[in-house]
Amino acid sequence: MEGIVGYGAYIPRNRIKVEEIAKVWGADAPSYKKGLMLEEKSVPSPDQDTITMAVEASKNALKRAKIDPLEIGAVYIGSESHPYAVKPSGTVLAEALGAIPEVHTADFEFACKAGTEGMFVALGLVKSGFIKYGLGVGADTSQGAPGDALEYSAAAGAAAFIFGKENIVAEIHETYAFMTDTPDFWRREYQYYPQHGGRFTGDPAYFKHVQGAALGIMKKAGMEPSDFTYVIFHQPNGKFPFRVGKMLGFKKEQIETGWLVNKLGNTYSGSSPLGLTAVLDIAKPGDKILLVSYGSGAGSDAFILEATKRIEEVQDLAAKTRSILEKNKKYLEYGEYAKFRRKIRKAE
Amino acid sequence: MPTPSRYWREIPQRYRLEANACKSCGIKFFPPRQICPECGNKELEPDKLAEKGKILTYTVIRVPPHQFVDQAPFAVGIVELEDGVKLTGQIVDCDFEDLKIGKEVKIEFRKISQEGESGILCYGYKFVPV
Ligand SMILES: [Zn+2]
Numbered sequence: 001m002e003g004i005v006g007y008g009a010y011i012p013r014n015r016i017k018v019e020e021i022a023k024v025w026g027a028d029a030p031s032y033k034k035g036l037m038l039e040e041k042s043v044p045s046p047d048q049d050t051i052t053m054a055v056e057a058s059k060n061a062l063k064r065a066k067i068d069p070l071e072i073g074a075v076y077i078g079s080e081s082h083p084y085a086v087k088p089s090g091t092v093l094a095e096a097l098g099a100i101p102e103v104h105t106a107d108f109e110f111a112c113k114a115g116t117e118g119m120f121v122a123l124g125l126v127k128s129g130f131i132k133y134g135l136g137v138g139a140d141t142s143q144g145a146p147g148d149a150l151e152y153s154a155a156a157g158a159a160a161f162i163f164g165k166e167n168i169v170a171e172i173h174e175t176y177a178f179m180t181d182t183p184d185f186w187r188r189e190y191q192y193y194p195q196h197g198g199r200f201t202g203d204p205a206y207f208k209h210v211q212g213a214a215l216g217i218m219k220k221a222g223m224e225p226s227d228f229t230y231v232i233f234h235q236p237n238g239k240f241p242f243r244v245g246k247m248l249g250f251k252k253e254q255i256e257t258g259w260l261v262n263k264l265g266n267t268y269s270g271s272s273p274l275g276l277t278a279v280l281d282i283a284k285p286g287d288k289i290l291l292v293s294y295g296s297g298a299g300s301d302a303f304i305l306e307a308t309k310r311i312e313e314v315q316d317l318a319a320k321t322r323s324i325l326e327k328n329k330k331y332l333e334y335g336e337y338a339k340f341r342r343k344i345r346k347a348e
Numbered sequence: 349m350p351t352p353s354r355y356w357r358e359i360p361q362r363y364r365l366e367a368n369a370c371k372s373c374g375i376k377f378f379p380p381r382q383i384c385p386e387c388g389n390k391e392l393e394p395d396k397l398a399e400k401g402k403i404l405t406y407t408v409i410r411v412p413p414h415q416f417v418d419q420a421p422f423a424v425g426i427v428e429l430e431d432g433v434k435l436t437g438q439i440v441d442c443d444f445e446d447l448k449i450g451k452e453v454k455i456e457f458r459k460i461s462q463e464g465e466s467g468i469l470c471y472g473y474k475f476v477p478v
Binding site: 098 | 443469
């Protein structure tokens with residue numbers, strides 16, 4: 001039996017409200033807020049990036065797993081904002097945790113799906129018996145082009161999961177992957193901001209792949225929506241998870257617990273993994289959980305989990321995701337946000 | 349600016365707060381020492397710094413060394429950690445008016461500096477309010 005041994009989250013304390021961004025671009029804030037079901041988003045401090053957030057989330061996962069970092073055999077970070085073009089993020093993470101040198105490390109990239117990819121591979125190596133523990137992290141400090149619809153949602157955060165076979169807090173019953181080549185969102189080399197296909201990002205992209213993965217994994221496991229206490233879908237905005245949930249036959253109550261996007265924004269590779277941490281924070285033994293990520297390009301990974309008796313022992317061992325999200329916030333004005341995100345061109 | 353090799357040598361301390369302690373008198377050293385300066389003992393055991401503490405003193409740097417110009421103004425403090433070790437570092441994610449002697453802080457992993465637009469990124473510890 002394999003599953004999650006420890007999990008952890010990290011969200012920077014800075015926030016910017018939709019109104020503050022809309023004001024600068026002369027956009028209609030109420031229509032954005034309603035259209036995206038989004039109120040504010042997280043913003044990293046200038047000294048934070050995918051690596052620093054991955055380290056903090058992983059330290060929280062270690063607090064819950066209570067294992068020796070030297071027993072971690074694989075460290076994977078999924079992100080579309082790795083700080084280096086060439087040089088791994090994972091080596092810094094493995095070194096900071098003290099998991100070196102006997103550890104396999106790789107950086108994953110697949111738009112917003114990179115986090116669950118790292119989780120998928122770490123879990124697979126644990127299941128095969130190649131390693132005792134594996135760490136999978138989803139982290140991003142994503143940027144939308146100024147004034148683009150993405151600027152209202154592109155946020156920062158990280159979630160980390162340690163997989164193993166002993167002392168697990170959530171067993172993983174099933175995994176499934178669903179993907180096709182779909183150019184709905186991309187960023188070419190040396191380009192600072194991504195491009196997207198507008199409405200094309202909806203039906204043939206997000207909805208097709210999330211539904212494909214959810215239906216596929218439920219069929220494989222012989223389960224249906226009513227079997228799950230919680231479901232987490234990728235959250236590019238507030239509306240999409242509820243809409244796809246309704247299409248699949250899930251109720252609002254199953255989605256709400258892991259739905260963080262209205263106050264967090266889209267944390268890309270961290271999005272559905274952070275939703276899972278919020279669910280694990282309050283899950284009871286026996287609760288069944290469906291997680292479906294989505295990454296443009298395009299594809300979805302799906303996992304079916306079941307919380308074990310140990311879940312309640314570890315929930316308070318590190319900061320809970322909702323409390324990180326709600327406490328100690330600092331609101332930025334657009335100027336400060338633009339400085340933090342290096343959107344202002346300075347003299348060399 | 350640290351060269352990659354100097355930065356690399358300090359990774360165990362910058363990333364993992366690796367210290368050591370004298371086996372005979374128990375004093376903790378950061379960075380680790382070969383010989384205890386108090387009792388001359390050569391037997392020291394690996395240890396780690398506590399990750400929480402209180403601000404002993406602080407200042408706000410407005411005219412920093414050139415590699416930190418982008419970050420100015422910023423706060424630097426001496427923090428007494430829970431294990432008694434006094435450590436100097438930047439205090440971030442804290443408005444200057446909220447800085448106080450005795451304020452509880454914890455250590456977080458942050459980017460310390462970067463060598464221009466093309467050099468290495470240097471990571472390490474900073475203090476943030478609890
Ligand atoms: Zn001594």
